[in-house]
Amino acid sequence: MSVMKQHLQQISAKTAAGRHAVVLMDGAGWHLASLVTDIDNVAIIKLPPYSDPMYKNSIANCAKTTGICGRVRD
Numbered sequence: 001m002s003v004m005k006q007h008l009q010q011i012s013a014k015t016a017a018g019r020h021a022v023v024l025m026d027g028a029g030w031h032l033a034s035l036v037t038d039i040d041n042v043a044i045i046k047l048p049p050y051s052d053p054m055y056k057n058s059i060a061n062c063a064k065t066t067g068i069c070g071r072v073r074d
Contacts, residue, residue, distance in 0.1 A: 008023065008039050008042050008044075009039065011023065011042055012039050012040075012041050012042050015041050015042070019041070020041050020042070020043060021041060021042045021043070022042075022043050022044075022045060023042060023043070023044050023045070024045050024047055025044055025045070025046050025047065026046075026047050027046070027047070027049055
């Protein structure tokens with residue numbers, strides 16, 4: 001089992017029942033987010049290869065368009 005999968009399982013275990021965790025990942029090779037798809041209460045959002053220093057709006061838009069979040073606070 002990969003270290004990343006173990007880490008995401010720990011996040012899943014600590015997430016309250018009925019809640020959903022969102023993990024932001026950059027393009028680092030060890031993040032291997034595409035290999036972890038079987039954890040139901042953890043969603044992974046991959047950041048684009050380049051993000052300007054003020055990418056808060058990009059993250060909020062991504063969360064809205066992926067359907068992960070019903071409500072995103074500004």
